[in-house]
Amino acid sequence: MRLLVEPRLVQSRVVRFGAPAAGLAFGLLLSAIMLELFGIPAPAAYLAIIESGFTGGLFAISDTLTVATPLILCGLACALAFKTRLWNVGAEGQLFLGAWAATGVAIALLPAGTPGFIAIPCMAVAGFLAGAAWGAVPGFLRARFGTSEILTSLMLVYVAAHWNNYFIYSVWSDRGFQMTRLFPRESWLPRLSDLASSWPGAAGLTLHAGFVVALLLAALFWFVMFKTRFGFEIKVTGISERTAHYAGMPVRRNIVVVMALSGGLAGLAGMCEVTGVVHRLQENFSPGYGFTAILVAWLARLNPAAIVLVSFLLSGLLVGAREIQPSGIAMMLQGIVLTCVVAADFLTGNRIRIVKDAARTEAP
């Protein structure tokens, strides 16, 4: 008896959604075993995660959506590139550079007291452009010399991290600490807690305006992908560059443009993180959003609505698992669950058949 793996010719709806769900269930089961091994009662831990990540009232939802914001933006960034079959795995680096540029505008460029309606758009544009530049480099290398964008975009993540560190440690260091000073209050993104004066219930809610921007961009992403000529070119290029070239599409130019737009979206995520959440630039302000977003985009099958949903669920898991000690547990849970879901993805494209050896000899 042996196992035979063969591609599925038809992907039914049941399989498309059932396989990831089964992977999720298996991941949770595996995680439960791990938790029990650490001496943590798994059912209680899961309840705690659901409580503090999803059902624990406004605070839980607000925290979850705050974490979901950079995931949505980076997820869109990855999805745009992946649609074109460009493997931009450097969203993390583009996010860093976006955060850096926004920081520079906030604390070094604009004079103190610049009103928010000027400062925030300036930071957004700077963040977008810096991320776009960081994404365009691998795009250009790929279009011009055929360099693998996987390697170049990934390597540029480390360049970006060190670039930021240089500024954090020396140029913009706040009295020698490894962080910049706080941004001026005017350049913070509006938050729900700002409404506390008129709505006391909002006090302490950290959700910021970046989330709305992320949702709007998800809608724009959908429009561009499905309703514009550029989106059509992207789709054809992703399916077959040869066909796109044959149809007279500017394939090389589009590769650079897509990588730049992708980097720009990730840069915007970085800008939102520093101006909406931490209000300063510091090391490790991102727990790998740019990398997690690769999985988000993949699991969402590059669909913008699904990216929002997947980001939300994943963020709830991340936020909820924070409550469990020791602190590394959250990352472990995330790792196990995502690994299982992605592994189950294999089953949507392939099926496994058990073949008895007797059947083999019968075959002609």
Place this chain on the structure above:
Amino acid sequence: MNRTGEHQGNTTGERREGLEEPVSSLQPLSFAPEKPGSSHADEHVSSLPPVSLDLEGISIEFPGVLACDRVSLAIRRGEIHALVGENGAGKSTLMHCAAGILRPTSGTIRVDGTPVRFTSPQDAQAAGIAMVFQNFLLVERLSVLDNVLLGSGSLPPLLERVKLAAGIEPVCKRLGIELDWCRPVESLSAGEKQKVALVRALYRKARILILDEPTAVLTPDESDRLLETMRRLAADGVSILFVSHKLPEIRSVADVITVMHRGRAVASSLPARGISAEAVASLMVGGDQASAPISAPASASASPSQSQSQSQSQSQSPSQSQSQSQSPSTSLSTSPPPPSSPPLRLDSVTLRAGGHDRLLSLSLSLRSGELVGIAGVSGNGQRELVSVCAGIVQPTSGSVSVGGSDLTGRSPRDFFEAGLCYVSEDRYNEASAAQLSLADSICLKWYRSLRGALPGSLDTAAVTRTAGRILESFNVRHSGPAAPTASLSGGNLQKLILGRELSHEPAVLIVHQPTQGLDLASTEFVYQALRQQAARGTAILLVSSDLDEVLALSDRLLVMYRGRFVGEFPRCEFDRLRVGSLMAGLVGEAAP
């Protein structure tokens, strides 16, 4: 040519239904009565070496196609046996069958007189048969030695490469081959790779070698050395079956020649030295029909199973073409006085790619309403030619102009906007993409003009409308415009592509292998569409390795061989035999 022996021989003249073949069918020729050297007579001559591989009555059927029809072929020990025929004649299918890759539908294979049944290439290998493929099937990253050892079955658990290399040394000595064992295969030239493939085959103790167009990717110098190696091997008792389109090399190396045409062996084991290259060429392109002027109507009656419309159309055009009393005025070039600028013009176009000259100083000019055919065995630069004509590939030198404006170096979009449409040979990967929906496949050449209200937007309703209109007017059988392009049959996809291009009313239309793999009805549809379009004044460049197609449709015909135009014929001078000779590289002998 032998016309009296037409109905003799080992196969009958009956045709099978469902064949995707035009009507001008051939009866197999038997040379047995006249030529003492042919296969039947051979059996009784004791001095000849024994038959090592004997294929008898091999038929191989694919759904709807009979690729080989009762082909018999015998290879003697130490013989170099050339297998020739046009593209699609069934040569590759037959070789794959002998190498255990395909199983014959019927027929017997004997190795050294013992009937064998191969269920895998390993079985064939065990019987001493090895095939060297055109692309060699080597693992690029592995060293030469590892490639030779690969798959040879019984390797010791410890790979002592020095010892193993010593075991291969005699094989190489025999061949007069020197190889650096440690080099990775990816760093070798095509000629060296081929040597590795040969050594690998012989290391596996192959006594029968099957070579698929062994010189196709070699430089002339490398080709000469390969032919020398082949002679050595044969002298050593290895039997070689090789496919080639190049008659000069066949005549220089082969002992006997088998010619295939449309799935049949029209001549078996002709002595290579006893027959003229022109005779072989004529057999390749259509047997005795070639020696006489094209005479399709006679053969049309021989195939009652063919569809009515097909036989009519097929028989009309060739007869039109060859009857010289009907002067060129009957052709479609009764166009208005030629405009000052030709719709498509190539001026000494040269293309170098991958270190080889693909196109050599080609010049060509099309007139409105003229259908120019390019004949040639595929792989002689046709793909490069159409790519350059459509702006897909930039020529190394020379110029391309469409409608009088020089578009050299411009994008395919500029070519399209100048009125040039192109139907690529690769329907599923270039002219459309398998994963696109039908509407998207049509939209490929329409999306720029279907603008929506917002800037940059696409009028998706108009996309669906346009797609529906083209699907309907070109009679594409489909399951909705949202269905994937992969769901269409080749014929229906070709209708879609042709419809998409023709809906632009192009000034120039380039079609490459327009009916390859298509069934009769679709083929006829394509022919009619091309004729109509030419009548409407479109200049058409038809590039095809199907000689019948080119002869039937073209107003003017050029022959391509190794990146050059080696002959040009106006319609009134079409000569199947001369075209066939030129296609096979007999430039000096056949061209005046």
